[in-house]
């Protein structure tokens with residue numbers, strides 16, 4: 555399960571995408587709607603989304619709560635330069651963790667945060 559943070563709130567991946575722009579949608583903050591698309595900046599009903607095809611391919615960084623306590627801050631997996639290590643997708647991140655001594659059970663406590671990709675339009 556991957557997620558993003560917006561204004562300090564966590565949104566879990568719904569495995570659905572927006573029919574209009576094809577980007578992943580997230581749980582709506584508005585109880586009248588099921589989903590919302592941050593790209594279109596719109597709340598959506600379930601007929602306005604469709605299931606995501608195959609695996610989710612957004613780049614992610616991997617975090618966990620310090621000492622496994624959810625109230626603590628998150629610590630992020632770093633690369634050899636001390637920067638947050640970015641994986642090209644969650645599957646790749648999981649494979650890396652398993653190879654580096656984590657058990658399947660440990661992965662449940664990991665947070666796979668999608669790295670928002672800047673597009674030319676936002677610059």
Ligand SMILES: [Zn+2]
Nearest residue numbers: 572575591594
């Ligand atoms: Zn959209």
